[in-house]
Amino acid sequence: MYLAEVRIENFRMFGEGENALVLPLQPGLVALVGENDSGKTAIIDAIRLALGTRDQEFFRLEDNDFHQPLDGSPRRSEIRIRCKLKDLSHQDQGAFAEYLSYEGEGTTNVPVLYLNWKAAIVAKAAGQRRFTAVEIRSGKAGDGPQFEPAARFLLCSTYLRPLRDAERALSAGRGSRLSQILQHTREVREHGQDYDPRAGALTDPHTLSVLGIGDYVNALLGNHQGIQNAQNRLNTSYLKNLSFSGDRLQGAISVSGSKGDSNFRLRQLLEKLDLDLRDQGVPEPPPSRGLGSNNLLFMACELLMLGSEEDGFPLLLIEEPEAHLHPQRQLRLMEFLQQKASEPRPDGQHIQAIVTTHSPNLASAIALDNLVLLHESKAFPMTRNHTQLEPADYRFLQRFLDVTKANMFFARGLLIVEGDAENILLPTLARLIERDLSQNGVSIVNVGGTGLRRFARIYQRRDPSQGGTIRIPVGCVTDLDVMPECAPEIIGRVKPGESWPQKKDRRWRARPDFSDQELDQRRANIQAKASGQYVQTFVADQWTLEYDLAYSGLARDVWIAAQLAKEDDAISAGKKVWVVALGAARSFSKLSRTAQTKEELASWVYAEFARTSSLSKTTTAQYLAGLLELQQRKGKLPPGILRSKLPPYLLRAIEYVTVQVEGEAQEEATHGE
Secondary structure, eight states, X not given: OEEEEEEEESBTTXXXXXXXXXXXXXXXXXXXXXXXXXXXXXXXXXXXXXXXXXXXXXXXXXXXXXXXXXXXXXXXXXXXXXXXXXXXXXXXXXXXXXXXXXXXXXXXXXXXXEEEEEEEEXXXXXXXXXXXXXXXXXXXXXXXXXXXXXXXXXXXXXXXXXXXXXXXXXXXXXXXXXXXXXXXXXXXXXXXXXXXXXXXXXXXXXXXXXXXXXXXXHHHHHHOHXXXXXXXXXXXXXXXXXXXXXXXXXXXXXXXXXXXXXXXXXHHHHTTOOOOOOOTTOSSOOSOOOHHHHHHXXXXXXXXXXXXXXXXXXEEEEEOTTTTOOHHHHHHHHHHHHHHHHSBOTTSOBOEEEEEOOOXXXXXXXXXXXXXXXXXXXXEEOSTTTBSOOXXXXXXXXXXXXXXXXXXXXXXXXXXXXXXXXXXXXXXXXXXXXXXXXXXXXXXXXXXXXXXXXXXXXXXXXXXXXXXXXXXXXXXXXXXXXXXXXXXXXXXXXXXXXXXXXXXXXSOOBGGGSOHHHHHHHHHHHXXXXXXXXXXXXXXXXXXXXXXXXXXXXXXHHHHHHHHHHTHHHHHTTOOHHHHHHHHHHHHHHHHHHOOSXXXXXXXXXXXXXXXXXOOHHHXXXXXXXXXXXXXXXXXXXXXXXXXXXXXXXXXXXXXXXXXOTTHHHHHHHHHO
8 A cells, every 4th residue: 555646735835726736656765856845844744644643743733734825815724635545455455444435447446545634723603712623534525434543543654854853762761762663563572472470480581572571570670689678678667657557558669660551561661772873893882973873773763663564554754864964875875765665564565755855965866757846836746657758768867867967856947058168157157147046046957968858858747737837947058050151161170172071971060051941940940859838948049159159249258268278287286377368368369350250250269179179168168257257346347248248049048047136127227228
């Protein structure tokens, strides 16, 4: 049995009707990702309310748990949460027989279990204090029998809160979580036998159960001569003198927890146990263990109980499992959780784990099928029947969606680029034109020379009519890869005066290869490959990044940055930076006088990269970013001027994923006067 769907209405940010949250879930591990306030914790809390938790922690509803519509209409007075559970075992079907529904799958009807949890604010009379009435019923529409407490108890989940105090949970004390876990493990319940005081002397205490050891110790202490002497003196020298005739008081010393129900006595014994981490082979624990290590120990204990049970619902809810863990530990934890979710319990069921996370490390370690993106109070599963990704795309992304790219799942906007130069330069350009990416919550993902379309399709829904679209602006930045007519000779593709090879015999393309209509069609085809819904592709206006920067108005800056990149080793050693920069400025002045057109000038600038294989575009981008920042600090390149010098396709891409920051509108108005 697993939790297959959760529907939440009028709970916190989730509304009702079309605005209700509908979250389909997969067996095994599911990770809820998204920016802050997207609803991850609200989903976990809704499941806790509906199913209950094993720690039996009281969850008090507050007024602000009831949904407040954004249109200012009255706060809603009724919360509805519906959980659908599928793949019921024969044991599950027997335990919930009176609550089952039957739904068609193919040609057969299969049993499913619906639990409808409803909380309504009730006021008996005007002016009296309100109270919240809770009702839990079965049936898809909530019209089935009410759940009895015993049946609902079988559905309780295990919940690990964020920033949990693992050390306290694993310490001895009344009601400790460690005692609850141990009491329900098979090893503690089944190992050993009870102590029988009538059987005579015990030869091997190792044959006793935990409760038997407690009874045995109690018998030993009760028969201890020192204890008996103290007890006798208490009775004869003190209590005897305080007693009435015929009503003599007597004291009996025994171990705490030695009387009463066996389950109660066992729990009291287990509450005396601590659990701590120790280095292998070392008898004492280290002076201090960090919060992260204790959290791992705590989660291991919870999984021990879930994995060894033979009844109960194996659902684990973990908020922020990365808390206090360094990145390598986070990856190990995810591998472990996925492994445990794949292993059957003694009853044949598998653990289902639902986690919330803000960690790109965890998001990169979890299969894309197991991620659910939350945005604008909606859930968008990344499973194969919900996205426009093909099966081959999932295999590709499993290899290449690493931690540097997984930050995309926590962004308000996204720029997908195909090179390190764009990855370095675009954040600087955006900041200098007052469209700062970080202020807008925009992530930039560098996918290299391949994979742009695959990453884009993550954000495109297969059927937008079911669940809507992901309203996160995604801008894909790519090259046109068509050089101007003058470029082949300048960059060395052909010798001066030499005829071009046939089109079929060369990999490069130039303007004469296309009519104006064909060139427009080429651009449209590139855009269509990745665009759709809230994904837009921005194709270079002319050719490629460095050429377009030079063509649009930054030729001098790109040229100087390239010359600095050539001397990067010497500059990094603290030598001749100004000499190189001054020489580059002079050589550019000479170049600009000889070039007859913008196309020729930009082509000569780009030729530095095409003819010099050792010249790094990445290093050039770093120097170019620094040059532009320096000019703006000196007041020589205000945001409005820089915007006029940028390639239009880059400007459109940045503006698509950002909003205008304070001060930009005023400057634009000033420059427009």
